[in-house]
Amino acid sequence: MTAMRSAGIEALLFDKDGTLFDFEATWGVWAAGLLLRLADGDLGRAAYLGDIIGYDYHRSKFLPDSFVIAGTPDDLVTAFAPEFPSHSRQELITMINDQAEDAPMTEAVPLDPLLRQFAGHGLRLGVATNDAVRPAYAHLDGVGVRDHFDFIAGSDSGFGAKPEIGQLTAFCDAVGVAPRDTVMIGDSTHDLLAGRAAGMWTVAVLTGPADTDALKDHADVVLPDIGHLPSWLGLD
Structure with missing residues (x-):
């Protein structure tokens, strides 16, 4: 396990949703609230809007191929815009971000002690999110x-x-660490493809909607959650 630190790992870059926070526990609740708000309380309309973005309103669950899983607020606005011709893109963005800000966040693992452990070993830490x-x-x-x-x-x-x-x-520029000495940690292929393209190590975690088969070809390792990173890094 100490091989990873001997390889020169100096920085960890985390995706947020599905990595630091459990995806379904957080964003399933957010989506239901947003859709009902957009539909002015009409349950049928909310379910219809859910179909547009790959969200099963009645089961409170995103479909595995939903673009929202790794998408941006702008992607969401593009999908919704034809349904709301009287709303500007900025109005929709503001509504989406307001609802997201109030989303009930569920930590994938207890974050404070884990991040303190990383910092105690001199690792630089960052978040790169499509939110x-x-x-x-x-x-x-x-x-x-x-x-x-x-x-x-x-x-x-x-x-x-x-x-x-x-x-x-x-x-990498902000913390002064080379990509080859940095790990990108995420729950989607978007995270891992970005990490590989940037020349970083890539770690996949299973606290998002994607399973091992979907992630393993793009990752140096697949872990159940970020709580397993210290062992993989050789910090334990």
Whole structure:
């Protein structure tokens, strides 16, 4: 297990949803609330809007191929815009981000002690999410861990969105660590493809909708959750 630290790992970059936070426990609740709000309380309309984005409203569950799993708020607006011609894109973005900011976040594992452990070993830490940065800050603040991160970027931070590598290279530039000495940790192929393209190590976790078969070809290792990272890194 000590091989990973001897390989020169100096920084960890985390996806947020499905990685730091359990995806279904968080975003299933958010989606139901957003759809009902957009539908003005009409359950049939809410279910119809759910079909558009790959969300089963009646089961409160995202379908495995839903674009929302690894998408951005802008992707969501593009899908919804034809249904709301009287709303501007900015109005829809604001509504989506307001609802996301209030989403009930469920930590994939207890984050504070884990992040303290990483920092205690001198690792630089960052978040690269396809969520907008405002709800990302709110979610990290909500569980008291925002200050553990040296870098936080969202899809609207000016670096693009995964699977593009802009957020990843911006993190490396910000903390002064080479991509080859950095690990990208995520629950979707978007995270892993970005990590590989940036020249990073890639770790997949199973706290999002994707299973091992979907992730294993793009990852150096597949772990049940980020709580297994210390052993893989040789920190235990």
